[in-house]
Amino acid sequence: MFHKQIIITGAGLVGSLLAIYLRRKGYSVSIYERRGDMRKEAVEAGRSINLALSDRGIKALREVGIADAVLEIAIPMHGRHLHQPDGTHAFQPYGKEGQYINSVSRRELNCTLMDLAEREGVVLNFGHACTGVDWKTNTISFAAQGSAETRQFDLLFGADGAYSATRLAHMLQHQKFEYQQHYIDCGYKELSIPAGPGGSFLLEKNALHIWPRGNYMLIALPNLDGTFTGTLFFPFEGETSFEKLTTKEAVTDFFARTFPDVVPLVPDLEDQFFRNPTASLVTVKCFPWVREDKFSLIGDAAHAIVPFFGQGMNAGFEDCSVLAGLVEQHGEDWGTILQQFQELRKPDADAIADLAVNNFTEMRSRTADPKFLLQKKIEAWLHEQHPDQWIPAYSQVTFSPQIRYSEALRNMLRQEAIMQEVMQEPGIESNWQKEEVAARIISMKSQAT
Amino acid sequence: MFHKQIIITGAGLVGSLLAIYLRRKGYSVSIYERRGDMRKEAVEAGRSINLALSDRGIKALREVGIADAVLEIAIPMHGRHLHQPDGTHAFQPYGKEGQYINSVSRRELNCTLMDLAEREGVVLNFGHACTGVDWKTNTISFAAQGSAETRQFDLLFGADGAYSATRLAHMLQHQKFEYQQHYIDCGYKELSIPAGPGGSFLLEKNALHIWPRGNYMLIALPNLDGTFTGTLFFPFEGETSFEKLTTKEAVTDFFARTFPDVVPLVPDLEDQFFRNPTASLVTVKCFPWVREDKFSLIGDAAHAIVPFFGQGMNAGFEDCSVLAGLVEQHGEDWGTILQQFQELRKPDADAIADLAVNNFTEMRSRTADPKFLLQKKIEAWLHEQHPDQWIPAYSQVTFSPQIRYSEALRNMLRQEAIMQEVMQEPGIESNWQKEEVAARIISMKSQAT
Incomplete structure (x- = not known):
């Protein structure tokens, strides 16, 4: 044996x-x-x-x-630290406290x-x-x-x-x-963000940074030495795409317009852009x-x-x-x-x-939408109020190894359909924290199950 | 050059x-x-x-x-010569006369x-x-x-x-x-049907024969020498499948129950069944x-x-x-x-x-459904009445090389949706040949275009 x-x-x-x-x-x-x-x-x-x-x-x-x-x-x-197109920031926690x-x-x-x-x-x-x-x-x-x-x-x-x-x-x-x-129509390119003086972090350390821009995005994850590994996910072809950014000037101009807060952080941006490969x-x-x-x-x-x-x-x-x-x-x-x-x-x-x-789709586009951020806030709150009856899809996949991926996908589709309905309700922006709203959503869920 | x-x-x-x-x-x-x-x-x-x-x-x-x-x-x-499960026959022309x-x-x-x-x-x-x-x-x-x-x-x-x-x-x-x-869940096996005395055809010569049986079927196409090349399209696995037909008795019994009119035509059926490969x-x-x-x-x-x-x-x-x-x-x-x-x-x-x-799906299952055969009859009639405005999908693919396959597919989806609606109408079985029915269907089509 x-x-x-x-x-x-x-x-x-x-x-x-x-x-x-x-x-x-x-x-x-x-x-x-x-x-x-x-x-x-x-x-x-x-x-x-x-x-x-x-x-x-x-x-x-x-x-x-x-x-x-x-x-x-x-x-x-x-959580996600979102660098919005309008220059504002938002923070979206990944799960519950801790x-x-x-x-x-x-x-x-x-x-x-x-x-x-x-x-x-x-x-x-x-x-x-x-x-x-x-x-x-x-x-x-x-x-x-x-x-x-x-x-x-x-x-x-x-x-x-x-x-x-x-x-x-x-x-x-x-x-x-x-x-x-199947290859998605976006490729990616690494763009490293150096550490600040004394190995300090030039962006919030304990977050995954996202610059959502519709059909593309930049993300950055922290490293122990104070650097961030940035990654641009970007179409291969089309109006705004790798095939269009072929000169130093085009890259400079594109980043200045689209990711203005990133430009001062990456002095050798253009060098990196042309040195690092575009991967699929x-x-x-x-x-x-x-x-x-x-x-x-x-x-x-x-x-x-x-x-x-x-x-x-x-x-x-x-x-x-x-x-x-x-x-x-x-x-x-x-x-x-x-x-x-x-x-x-x-x-x-x-x-x-x-x-x-x-x-x-969620990361590159929906995280730039205030309504979507509100939806996630409502779901997080539901999860706190009813920890077993409403677990946001992200939490099921990420923090709940006892839930199979296939179950998490089914649950996501069900919960997303309910939330789409809820988000249509007039006044939801102001009254979502009412006890009765939570009760109603939970009951919609139990009926759908 | x-x-x-x-x-x-x-x-x-x-x-x-x-x-x-x-x-x-x-x-x-x-x-x-x-x-x-x-x-x-x-x-x-x-x-x-x-x-x-x-x-x-x-x-x-x-x-x-x-x-x-x-x-x-x-x-x-x-056309298709259909050998129905109840022992009756039906003929479904492929297109117009000629x-x-x-x-x-x-x-x-x-x-x-x-x-x-x-x-x-x-x-x-x-x-x-x-x-x-x-x-x-x-x-x-x-x-x-x-x-x-x-x-x-x-x-x-x-x-x-x-x-x-x-x-x-x-x-x-x-x-x-x-x-x-992608492999479909059915494989196929050739089963040759010999010629009759003097090279005669033992089935109607000028037709494609189909024995539709739900999730499987037998078909037969004529050869010049009076033989037919038969092909059984049949699930690899499951209740009724190749994996279940492993003995001579099982094959004999299956054909006797399912294709009784084929049995006398193929004396060496079981030999062929085990000699010929199962292809995917x-x-x-x-x-x-x-x-x-x-x-x-x-x-x-x-x-x-x-x-x-x-x-x-x-x-x-x-x-x-x-x-x-x-x-x-x-x-x-x-x-x-x-x-x-x-x-x-x-x-x-x-x-x-x-x-x-x-x-x-159409061949193995729907051709056994009288309602489907009626639908095809109505479509054939529409095609005769309005040859340019209603061309059945089969005709577009088979007899209309000027129509691209991709167009034919789009047209099929549109026409099929209309016919699904038409076939729900009460009394359609008896009044389909009325001028006004044709006019209405054609107008549904032009609205959907």
């Missing part, structure tokens, strides 16, 4: 965490990573979006005993997870790009420094991200593989994720999503937690474990993919 | 026809086909669905001068097109499986009898079908490639189809669709016709030709893909 050789492709966040979980169950685990070791080498710069670690991810980290260590290198963000999400550097977290995996006895191999899988002989091939290598596995996990090579090997040899990849954002949905008792996709490789709900990593970590729970339940019966894993997780992965696309 | 070397992957229907068109424009054209030469070798048997050649395909064949020759080996089908579709053997048509292509000077290479494309050097690699070959091209067309290897090479090296493949049905949508001035997908490789509207080949032939029209217009400006080709054809390809899926 427990003599299975497990190979994981990808030493990213999910691959590293999964390795720790499986090692703890007693398996021999090797990771093969296409890139070099980011703990020793410079990584691709200029295309990171900071991570927002929240309760689902924390739950998984807690299960392997490193939640506290990770939270020490994280910065709490209690609820927050955590800005974490991808690199720091990934290095921490790799270190821990190695300490647990996981073997990490870098510079190994998967070139194919032979599903009959259970062997995986790699290109490693120009030469071809082959490894045998009993169990293979594809944790190799949105552009997964193992998924491709799976897809190309599958009879009826459901697959879709893809949603991948596929099925099945697994092959018999010997292969599963996991994390982004199974369900790449856009970053607008801050749930990509959290969903991947939750995958690991759910899988570990199934191992607890079914021991070495990997056929059952993998089958149940995909049955449980596929609807949740589809749901968070849709929620994430939906949240882009 | 006209010195471009054109390579086409795939010697199927679309690849062969495209080669003829391009050769006539003066280009050197080579085709590379993965399979052997079907004119000399046995082809995979037992998985063909007969083709229904209709006006869009005929238009293209006419443009290269072979429509009449092809129609000579075709059998006109004037309008029909044509049952053609895929093999015969493909051989005819290959012969013609060769006579025109196209070089056909068989047993060449595309293994990759280098988009920088414009070279395509093949595996041919165990050895690797490389060919240079100026212009490459991927006409290599639903599982296109050139599409994969395109996709894997594209920054933002939109892609989805995929829809592929992707974008972009083209790369600069040097590559385009075409036909199924660009837009694989399910067979239920009989438009897969017709759409592919129309692709060739549209492309040839653009060559007429833009000469050797292939950058413009390919760009306009995909802009023109992508919406039409998406539309016929959706129409085809929709028609599966």
Whole structure:
């Protein structure tokens, strides 16, 4: 028993965490990573979006005993700090008092997870790009420094991200593989905001900053050293788009008109704009994720999503937690474990993919609308008055790991329909805090259930 | 001028026809086909669905001068001959008097097109499986009898079908490639119905036979030799499905209960059932189809669709016709030709893909409903009374090549909504032929436009 050789492709966040979980169950685990070791080498710069670690991810980290260590290198963000088009500011809390999400550097977290995996006895191999899988002989091939290598596995996990090579090997040899990849019409570009004197924060530290501008937006998340990682989400093509901003003058002019308060914060704005790559954002949905008792996709490789709900990593970590729970339940019966894993997780992965696309609209456009901000205020108040009967969708996804993503999506649609009605009521702006209003909304909800 | 070397992957229907068109424009054209030469070798048997050649395909064949020759080996089908669950029969004409579709053997048509292509000077290479494309050097690699070959091209067309290897090479090296493949939950199995004494037809010859049974159906198309190519479209899984029919007894029993009139026609039914493979049905949508001035997908490789509207080949032939029209217009400006080709054809390809899926529901289920048959009768009558103001959706797609698929889809949605309303009217069963009813429907249509 427990003599299975497990190979994981990808030493990213999910691959590293999964390795720790499986090692703890007693398996021999090797990771093969296409890139070099980011703990020793410079990584691709200029295309990171900071991570927002929240309760689902924390739950998984807690299960392997490193939640506290990770939270020490994280910065709490209690809500959205909105930089409105008219120059005013607004603050929208993420949840109740004491609820927050955590800005974490991808690199720091990934290095921490790799270190821990190695300490647990996981073997990490870098510079190994998967070139194919032979599903009959259970062997995986790699290109490693120009030469071809082959490894045998009993169990293979594809944790190799949105552009997964193992998924491709799976897809190309599958009879009826459901697959879709869809790129949203916006790309993104990192724009780093430096620290002030003595490592001070030039924007409010404990918030996620958003400059909502309709069909595009800028966001910024804090780092420990006082800098902010800014990201511009912006159309590739059209009137106002990357394809139009081709000169230094155009960039200067655009930022001065659209994000005037950002300009003094980023002295090398134009340099960064042209130096940093423009990256694209893809949603991948596929099925099945697994092959018999010997292969599963996991994390982004199974369900790449856009970053607008801050749930990509959290969903991947939750995958690991759910899988570990199934191992607890079914021991070495990997056929059952993998089958149940995909049955449980596929609807949740589809749901968070849709929620994430939906949240882009909310962030870039609706947060600039006073009526929308009022709606969120009413919902927060309802949640305080009736904590179990009204949980705002954001809170369900972010702070309620006991609610499945698929449930959260259904609840969101129901609650949003009710709130649309409520927001039409004459006088709602002034009388929303009345007891009877809350009572009526709660009763609409129970009728809709 | 006209010195471009054109390579086409795939010697199927679309690849062969495209080669003829391009050769006539003066280009050197080579085709590379993965399979052997079907004119000399046995082809995979037992998985063909007969083709229904209709006006869009005929238009293209006419443009290269072979429509009449092809129609000579075709059998006109004037409508659907419905074998109802209660044992009765119904006939539903496809269009007006004199309008029909044509049952053609895929093999015969493909051989005819290959012969013609060769006579025109196209070089056909068989047993060449595309293994990759280098988009920088414009070279395509093949595996041919165990050895690797490389060919240079100026212009490459991927006409290599639903599982296109050139599409994969395109996709894997594209920054933002939109892609989805979706399998319907039904597979299909060929079941051949032999000819009667002296090559006679045991079913009505000039019709497409359908046994509609709710979520599955059997169809049969006539061949010149008196046989019918039957195809069972049937769920893979579930209560009544391929996974349940695993024994000879189960098959015998199922056919006796469900298709009793078919049983005496197919003496070796059970043998065929277990000998013939169960094939799957995929829809592929992707974008972009083209790369600069040097590559385009075409036909199924660009837009694989399910067979239920009989438009897969017709759409592919129309692709060739549209492309040839653009060559007429833009000469050797292939950058413009390919760009306009995909802009023109992508919406039409998406539309016929959706129409085809929709028609599966119509064929397998609605054709068993008397109310639906009445609706079609009313629409046919409206079409006769007002030939320009009411063209049934089927006629728009099948007999009206001047109407784009995308237009036909929009018109269908509008007309179907009107007919849903009309069919609710009390007494419609008896008074539909009144002048005023027609006038009212036509006016609803003009208001909706």
